[in-house]
Amino acid sequence: MAKKNEYGGEEIKILEGLDAVRKRPGMYIGSTSASGLHHLVYEIVDNSVDEAMAGYATRISVTIHADNSITVVDNGRGIPVDRHPVKKIPTLEVVMTILHAGGKFDNSAYKVSGGLHGVGVSVVNALSKHMVVQVKRDGKIYEMQFSRGHTTEKMKTVGTSKATGTTTTFWPDEEIFETTVFNYDTLRDRLQETAFLNKSLKITITDERELAPRVEEFCYTGGIVDFVKFLNEGKSVPDGLKRPIYLTGASEPDAPVERTGEVEVSMQWNTSYSETVLSFANDINTPEGGMHLEGFRTALTKVINDYARKQNILKEKDSNLTGDDVREGLTAVISVKLSDPQFEGQTKAKLGSSFMRTLVQKTVTEGLTDYLEEHPKQGREIVKKAQQASKARNAARKAREATRRKSLLETASLPGKLADCSVRDPEMTELFIVEGDSAGGSAKDGRRRDIQAILPLRGKILNVERVGDHRAFSSETIQSLITAIGTGVTTGLGDGGDFDITKARYHKIIIMTDADVDGAHIRILLLTFFYKYMRPLIDAGYVYVACPPIFGVKVRNKIHYVYPNGRQAEDEILAETITELGLAPEEPEETKDGKPQRRRRGYTVQRYKGLGEMDPKQLASTTMDPKTRILQRVTIDDAVMAERAVRELMGSEVSYRRDYIEKHARDARFLDA
Structure with a gap:
C-alpha cells in the first residue's frame, strides 16, 4: 500500500483513444463555452473547405435544426469507406474514432489544407452525444453512427446516388458544454468570411428553429x-x-x-x-x-x-x-x-x-x-x-506623452476624482468607472475601500471612433482613464504604442452605468474606447459590465431586487418575480373620478432608473459586493465582426445606424417610455 503523499506508478493515468478529448476538451477546441461549441461546426466545415481548395467541392450547406443539432453537407469526394490497410476497419470509422487519423499529413490527398492534425472530426465525435455520418461515394450511400467517440452502428449501405459528398449531423453533448444552443449570427459571420476567402464557393446556412426557416447564401466571384x-x-x-x-x-x-x-x-x-x-x-x-x-x-x-x-x-x-x-x-x-x-x-x-x-x-x-x-x-x-x-501622429504623440508625464506626476494624487483603494496587488483590486457624481458618491460610500477604486465620469466621453488620436488624447476624461488604469495605450504612434498589460493597476475594470438609454450610450462609448486603445485588457478578461437592478419589490421590510436578463421586457421580468414571490399581481381599480388606478397588494415596487437612486448600502449589496453582484465579462469572439460593428454603429455614416435600428427595433427591451 502506497504511503500518503507517495508518488508512484499507480498515480499515472493513461487515457486511451478519445477519452483524452472528453477529459480535457479545452486543449482541442479552446473552451467548453459557446466559443468551443461553435468550434465544433468550424472543424467539420473546414474539412469541407479543404475539399473545395483541392478542387473537388463547390457547395457547402450548414443547417441548424430545431433541436440545436447541426448538419453539414458538401459535394466533395466523400470520406473514404474502403477497408483501412492497417486498422482493418472502414476508413470512415478510422477517421471518426481515432485521433491524428486523416489525409492531411502528406500531400497525396490535399496539397493545401486548414485541418492539419487529423483531430477535427474525431474531436467533434468525442464531444457529441450522437453523430450520424453519410457518405455518397462509388454510386452508393454509406452510413455510420457514433456516440461520445464510440461507434454505435457499423457502416452500412442505405441507398444509391450518382453524386458524391459527405453529410455529417451531430448533437453536442450537454455533459461537456455550458450551453448547446447555437448562435445563428456567429455561424453566419464565420461562413460568410469563408466564402470570401474561397472565390465562387457557394455556402448556405439555414436556421430551422423559427416558424419560417431563415436561409442565407454566400458566394463571391471577387473573393x-x-x-x-x-x-x-x-x-x-x-x-x-x-x-x-x-x-x-x-x-x-x-x-x-x-x-x-x-x-x-x-x-x-x-x-x-x-x-x-x-x-x-x-x-x-x-x-x-x-x-x-x-x-x-x-x-x-x-x-x-x-x-x-x-x-x-x-x-x-x-x-x-x-x-x-x-x-x-x-x-x-x-x-x-x-x-x-x-x-x-x-x-x-x-x-x-x-x-x-x-x-x-x-x-x-x-x-x-x-x-x-x-x-x-x-x-x-x-x-x-x-x-x-x-x-497627426506626431501631434497625438505629444498629447500622449503629456498624459504619460501627468501620470508620473500624479503618482501620489491620482487623476480626476479617482478614489483609489488601499491594496496595491492588481490581482485583488477593482476599478469601477461610474456614471455621474451622484452615483460616484454612493459608490465611494458603499465600496470596499481596501480593494475597490471608484472613478466617476462627468458626462459622456468622446466617441473615439469618430475622432483622431490627437483629439482623443487631449480629452481630460480619456487622460484620466489612461492614467488611472496605468497600462498606456495600444495605438501605434510611430513607436507602436506604449501599452504594457503588466502595469495594469486593476485586474477588474468594471463599467457601472444607469440602467437606461443614457447609461447604455455611455457604456458603448467606454467599450469603444477600450476596443480601440486597450483591447488586450478585453482579451485578458479584465473588462466587465456591472448589472444594477431595475426594480426593487419591497415586501414588509425586505426588498427583493429584479435584474434585467436581456431577453424579456422589464414588465415581464417584474411580473415573473411577483409571481415567484407568491404575491398577487397588481390589478386595476376604479376610483371616484372614474380613472383606473393600479393597486398592489402587500408590497411596493420601485423602479431604479439611476444608480444615484440607491443609497450606498443598496448599491453595494446589489451591484458591487463580490458575494451578491452580477458581472458580465466583455469578450470578443470574432474580431472581424467586432471591428465592423464598432465602425458601423460608432462611425460617421448615419445610414448604417439607421439600418441597424430598423432591423433590430423590435428586439429593444429597455428603452425609456
Whole structure:
C-alpha cells in the first residue's frame, strides 16, 4: 500500500483513444463555452473547405435544426469507406474514432489544407452525444453512427446516388458544454468570411428553429476583393482609390513541396484613422499574424517610401514614413495557401512558416511597385494620406506623452476624482468607472475601500471612433482613464504604442452605468474606447459590465431586487418575480373620478432608473459586493465582426445606424417610455 503523499506508478493515468478529448476538451477546441461549441461546426466545415481548395467541392450547406443539432453537407469526394490497410476497419470509422487519423499529413490527398492534425472530426465525435455520418461515394450511400467517440452502428449501405459528398449531423453533448444552443449570427459571420476567402464557393446556412426557416447564401466571384469592399462599407473612400488593389504571387515551380505556396493580397485605403488588416493561412484566420503579415508590412512601408522618394514627394531632409503612417485608414486582406503550414499551437493563431515572409514580401514589393508606377494619381494620393497621418501622429504623440508625464506626476494624487483603494496587488483590486457624481458618491460610500477604486465620469466621453488620436488624447476624461488604469495605450504612434498589460493597476475594470438609454450610450462609448486603445485588457478578461437592478419589490421590510436578463421586457421580468414571490399581481381599480388606478397588494415596487437612486448600502449589496453582484465579462469572439460593428454603429455614416435600428427595433427591451 502506497504511503500518503507517495508518488508512484499507480498515480499515472493513461487515457486511451478519445477519452483524452472528453477529459480535457479545452486543449482541442479552446473552451467548453459557446466559443468551443461553435468550434465544433468550424472543424467539420473546414474539412469541407479543404475539399473545395483541392478542387473537388463547390457547395457547402450548414443547417441548424430545431433541436440545436447541426448538419453539414458538401459535394466533395466523400470520406473514404474502403477497408483501412492497417486498422482493418472502414476508413470512415478510422477517421471518426481515432485521433491524428486523416489525409492531411502528406500531400497525396490535399496539397493545401486548414485541418492539419487529423483531430477535427474525431474531436467533434468525442464531444457529441450522437453523430450520424453519410457518405455518397462509388454510386452508393454509406452510413455510420457514433456516440461520445464510440461507434454505435457499423457502416452500412442505405441507398444509391450518382453524386458524391459527405453529410455529417451531430448533437453536442450537454455533459461537456455550458450551453448547446447555437448562435445563428456567429455561424453566419464565420461562413460568410469563408466564402470570401474561397472565390465562387457557394455556402448556405439555414436556421430551422423559427416558424419560417431563415436561409442565407454566400458566394463571391471577387473573393478577397469583395471581402475588402465589405470591410470598408460604412467608411468614406477617397475618389481615386475606389477600386481595391489586388496582388497575387506564387512560389517558383521548382520549389520543394514544403516551401510551395500562393499569395493573394487585396487592399484599399479609407479616410478613417484606424487600420483593418486581416491575415489568413489556408483559410484559417491568424489573429496574431505571423510571417505572412510581417512580409506584407515590411514590403508596404518600403515600397511607399521608395515611391515617395522617387517622385520627390519626400524631400531629402524629410524623415521616412513609418509603418503606422502608411497603414492609417488601410483595409487589407492577406490570404496565403501553402502545402505544409507551421502554426503555433492547435488554435493556429499565428503562422510560423518563415518562407512565407519572403514570398509575401516579394509579391507585394513587385505588385505594388508596378501598381504605383501605372497609377501615379492614386500613388500620390496614398503618399499624401500617409504624410497627413504622420503629422497627426506626431501631434497625438505629444498629447500622449503629456498624459504619460501627468501620470508620473500624479503618482501620489491620482487623476480626476479617482478614489483609489488601499491594496496595491492588481490581482485583488477593482476599478469601477461610474456614471455621474451622484452615483460616484454612493459608490465611494458603499465600496470596499481596501480593494475597490471608484472613478466617476462627468458626462459622456468622446466617441473615439469618430475622432483622431490627437483629439482623443487631449480629452481630460480619456487622460484620466489612461492614467488611472496605468497600462498606456495600444495605438501605434510611430513607436507602436506604449501599452504594457503588466502595469495594469486593476485586474477588474468594471463599467457601472444607469440602467437606461443614457447609461447604455455611455457604456458603448467606454467599450469603444477600450476596443480601440486597450483591447488586450478585453482579451485578458479584465473588462466587465456591472448589472444594477431595475426594480426593487419591497415586501414588509425586505426588498427583493429584479435584474434585467436581456431577453424579456422589464414588465415581464417584474411580473415573473411577483409571481415567484407568491404575491398577487397588481390589478386595476376604479376610483371616484372614474380613472383606473393600479393597486398592489402587500408590497411596493420601485423602479431604479439611476444608480444615484440607491443609497450606498443598496448599491453595494446589489451591484458591487463580490458575494451578491452580477458581472458580465466583455469578450470578443470574432474580431472581424467586432471591428465592423464598432465602425458601423460608432462611425460617421448615419445610414448604417439607421439600418441597424430598423432591423433590430423590435428586439429593444429597455428603452425609456
